[in-house]
Amino acid sequence: MDRHDAAALAADMARLGARPYSEVGVPMFLVAEDLRGDLAVKDEGEPKLAAALRDMAVERPEPADTARLIEVLADRHILGADGPAFTRLSDEEVRR
Amino acid sequence: MSLASQIADSFAAAPPIRVVNYHNTPAYRADDYDRELAALAERYAPVTEDDLAAFFASGHWAGGRPGVIVALYNGYRNNHDVMRPLLERHGLVGWFFAVTGWTSCPPDDQRAFAARRTLALVPGEYADGRHALSWDELKSLDQGHVVASHTRNHARIAADDADGQQAEIVGAQDDFREHLGHPVRSFAWLLSGTWGHSAPTDACLERAGYEFLFSDFKLQRLPHARSSANEKII
Numbered sequence: 001m002d003r004h005d006a007a008a009l010a011a012d013m014a015r016l017g018a019r020p021y022s023e024v025g026v027p028m029f030l031v032a033e034d035l036r037g038d039l040a041v042k043d044e045g046e047p048k049l050a051a052a053l054r055d056m057a058v059e060r061p062e063p064a065d066t067a068r069l070i071e072v073l074a075d076r077h078i079l080g081a082d083g084p085a086f087t088r089l090s091d092e093e094v095r096r
Numbered sequence: 097m098s099l100a101s102q103i104a105d106s107f108a109a110a111p112p113i114r115v116v117n118y119h120n121t122p123a124y125r126a127d128d129y130d131r132e133l134a135a136l137a138e139r140y141a142p143v144t145e146d147d148l149a150a151f152f153a154s155g156h157w158a159g160g161r162p163g164v165i166v167a168l169y170n171g172y173r174n175n176h177d178v179m180r181p182l183l184e185r186h187g188l189v190g191w192f193f194a195v196t197g198w199t200s201c202p203p204d205d206q207r208a209f210a211a212r213r214t215l216a217l218v219p220g221e222y223a224d225g226r227h228a229l230s231w232d233e234l235k236s237l238d239q240g241h242v243v244a245s246h247t248r249n250h251a252r253i254a255a256d257d258a259d260g261q262q263a264e265i266v267g268a269q270d271d272f273r274e275h276l277g278h279p280v281r282s283f284a285w286l287l288s289g290t291w292g293h294s295a296p297t298d299a300c301l302e303r304a305g306y307e308f309l310f311s312d313f314k315l316q317r318l319p320h321a322r323s324s325a326n327e328k329i330i
Contacts, residue, residue, distance in 0.1 A: 007307070011177075011187040011258070013148060019247060020108045021119070022119045022120050022126070022216040023119065023120045023121070023125055023218075024118075024128070025116045025117070025118050025128075025129065025132050026116065026117045026118075027114070027115070027116045028115045028116070028117060029107065029112035029113070029114060029115070030112055030113045030115055030313060030314055030315040031103055031106040031110075031112060031113075031313055031314045031315070032110055032111070032112065032113050032151070032152065032315055032316045033106075033314050033315070033317070033318055034152045034316075035291055035317060035318055036152075036317060036319055036321055037329065044111070045106075045107055045108040045109045045110050045111060046107050046108070046111050046112065047108050049104075049107045049296070050104040050105065050107040050108035053100060053101075053103065053104040053107060054100075054101055054104045056100065057098050057104065060100075060244065061098050061100075063098065063099055065100075066098070066099045066100045066103070066313070067312055067313075070103065070313065072138045075299035076113070077189075078114055078136075078164075079114070079135055079136075080139060083135070083139070084135075086116070086132065086135070087249050089128070089129075089131045089132050089135055090128035090129075090131060090132060090329075091126075
């Protein structure tokens with residue numbers, strides 16, 4: 001991750017952390033885990049998402065940052081590669 | 097390896113489940129929610145618990161479109177009044193994680209209940225004092241949406257407090273049985289506990305008969321879950 005991407009990550013983490021969580025939508029990606037053992041999620045994984053998260057984890061390895069990193073990942077990607085960041089749909093400072 | 101790297105490995109092996117979490121949904125933010133749900137509905141399919149079980153069983157989302165879970169936590173009345181019509185306008189399914197003790201609490205006592213249990217209220221929102229979903233609203237949401245358990249009291253219980261865990265996990269399910277006429281299939285703990293973290297907690301989850309466990313980083317289908325996607329746990 002270059003300096004520009006690292007700064008963008010830090011900015012997104014700060015921006016998301018400042019949102020009023022009790023009243024806003026928070027996108028997340030959850031690991032699907034089947035503990036029955038005889039069943040398994042068979043769809044192929046998503047290597048681009050995995051690579052993006054690994055890059056973030058190298059930049060911000062602290063365990064306390066994990067949830068925020070996945071939140072940034074989901075915010076950037078849940079509406080697709082060509083879509084806007086999810087929270088940009090509602091952030092007041094963007095709409096003004 | 098960091099936790100984030102472990103999660104990245106999981107995403108590389110299997111697709112993550114898309115979730116958007118909400119808590120309070122006051123009317124003055126309805127336009128925001130409308131935009132968000134519209135954007136999700138353009139890209140994703142609604143998800144019921146049967147859809148989720150089928151995804152785990154088959155490895156594929158039915159219909160070919162990936163699903164998105166719109167989760168509404170804490171059982172706020174404004175989830176019914178504000179979000180439900182928006183969800184239905186956009187053809188999405190809401191997952192309403194209710195706190196059964198709060199729902200059963202008389203309206204005059206709900207503000208105090210919320211203050212003791214980290215449930216944020218919107219000032220001045222409901223003049224009649226009822227801020228929690230009612231049982232009638234939950235029964236109505238139970239048709240077409242998902243009603244799920246978010247404990248009985250939204251209380252933080254120590255891992256070694258067996259009686260407390262019994263009340264919050266199994267007791268909440270007892271409340272659903274009494275008022276909805278059937279158990280619910282999904283549970284979200286307060287402190288992000290996953291299956292395998294605490295044996296007493298796991299025992300309570302199994303005793304209660306929950307099938308899906310939501311936590312910060314995982315959505316687990318529990319080992320005692322039945323195999324048929326269409327089979328209700330009784």
